[in-house]
Amino acid sequence: MRKYNVAVIGVGAVGEEMLRVLRQRDFPVDQLKVFARSARTVVVDGQSYQVETLNENSFKGMDIALFAGTEGDKGAAVTYAPHAIKAGCVVIDNGADFRMRPDVPLVVPEANAADVKKHKGIIANPNCSTVQMVVALAPIKKKAGLKRIIVSTYQAVSGSGRGGVVQTEEEFRAWASQSGKDVPKHMDQRIAFNVFPHIGSFDDEGYTSEEMKLVNETHKILHDNKIKISATVVRVPVKTGHSEAVYIETAKPISPEKVRALLRKSPGICVIDDPKNKLYPMPVDVEGKDETFVGRIRRDPAVKNGLWLWVVADNLRKGAATNAVQIAEELIRQELV
Numbered sequence: 410m411r412k413y414n415v416a417v418i419g420v421g422a423v424g425e426e427m428l429r430v431l432r433q434r435d436f437p438v439d440q441l442k443v444f445a446r447s448a449r450t451v452v453v454d455g456q457s458y459q460v461e462t463l464n465e466n467s468f469k470g471m472d473i474a475l476f477a478g479t480e481g482d483k484g485a486a487v488t489y490a491p492h493a494i495k496a497g498c499v500v501i502d503n504g505a506d507f508r509m510r511p512d513v514p515l516v517v518p519e520a521n522a523a524d525v526k527k528h529k530g531i532i533a534n535p536n537c538s539t540v541q542m543v544v545a546l547a548p549i550k551k552k553a554g555l556k557r558i559i560v561s562t563y564q565a566v567s568g569s570g571r572g573g574v575v576q577t578e579e580e581f582r583a584w585a586s587q588s589g590k591d592v593p594k595h596m597d598q599r600i601a602f603n604v605f606p607h608i609g610s611f612d613d614e615g616y617t618s619e620e621m622k623l624v625n626e627t628h629k630i631l632h633d634n635k636i637k638i639s640a641t642v643v644r645v646p647v648k649t650g651h652s653e654a655v656y657i658e659t660a661k662p663i664s665p666e667k668v669r670a671l672l673r674k675s676p677g678i679c680v681i682d683d684p685k686n687k688l689y690p691m692p693v694d695v696e697g698k699d700e701t702f703v704g705r706i707r708r709d710p711a712v713k714n715g716l717w718l719w720v721v722a723d724n725l726r727k728g729a730a731t732n733a734v735q736i737a738e739e740l741i742r743q744e745l746v
């Protein structure tokens with residue numbers, strides 16, 4: 410079997426998980442190079458990785474570049490993805506910079522694996538909260554159509570990067586020791602014993618950029634701009650694992666029993682739905698897992714074809730690293746790299 414030279418850019422919350430996922434999935438790696446802003450050695454699961462400082466020439470001889478750096482104009486992907494493409498790499502980017510560009514496929518393999526073949530050098534990984542919602546809804550859309558989605562998220566602090574985890578731990582530590590220490594804020598608000606409805610920046614309608622990602626990215630992945638989608642995103646003091654209360658209206662009637670049966674046989678989904686026996690998905694149980702977990706599937710008695718689902722996944726794995734590596738596997742499967 411052919412092996413590939415792989416570059417991982419960034420060794421923060423997602424980059425570290427990327428190294429773990431590549432190993433755990435036995436990805437056919439020939440040469441692995443790891444880049445960040447500063448050179449050092451990092452150890453993941455007992456395995457040492459030499460981290461080099463990223464520069465324009467870092468991609469020579471590489472086949473696949475998995476970007477997990479910072480976003481924005483001066484971020485890793487905007488600055489260095491063009492150099493990676495010039496060197497012959499296929500770029501898979503975790504950030505938001507390229508996701509909505511018409512020439513960049515936005516891929517969740519369980520929903521739109523065929524889109525990878527449209528790539529012109531870059532494939533984008535969707536936002537973590539979008540990935541898990543789309544995994545759960547794609548089979549339902551195929552079977553019964555989707556007219557409406559209303560989603561409220563309960564997003565873990567690792568979703569804001571390693572700095573979010575550090576802030577949370579320090580706030581709880583300061584509370585436990587009663588030190589009165591003022592903890593610097595990586596996120597917009599205090600998170601210990603708190604939740605806040607603010608991830609990203611607000612637009613003039615009052616929605617955050619994270620909320621609009623759920624709308625626009627879902628339309629793009631499901632190839633359907635007609636689905637009416639509205640979102641409220643909330644940061645909660647959970648380390649890893651995003652939860653979502655997802656309300657849908659399907660075009661055709663489908664019972665909760667049929668949804669359960671359908672999702673049970675759909676790829677990448679694990680149904681845990683026995684609430685009377687206290688069985689439903691929770692972030693503490695999904696950390697380190699690759700599936701999207703679905704439970705609390707129930708009918709809305711007031712609205713025709715209305716259903717509720719509770720959807721939980723590890724934001725660093727299926728929401729980021731695992732999905733990116735699955736896209737790379739899809740490139741290999743479709744002989745596109």
Ligand SMILES: NC(=O)c1ccc[n+]([C@@H]2O[C@H](COP(=O)([O-])OP(=O)(O)OC[C@H]3O[C@@H](n4cnc5c(N)ncnc54)[C@H](OP(=O)(O)O)[C@@H]3O)[C@@H](O)[C@H]2O)c1
Binds near residue numbers: 477478
């Ligand atoms: N966290 C999540 O749940 C999640 C989910 C989906 C997508 N994402 C996206 O994934 C990306 C990474 O997120 P994260 O949570 O892992 O962030 P993070 O913990 O803050 O880590 C960022 C990493 O990127 C490196 N980096 C930043 N700028 C760079 C540059 N110009 N050149 C090379 N390396 C650079 C940093 O290097 P140093 O270590 O040397 O500073 C660091 O290792 C972001 O675009 C984020 O939006 C995150």
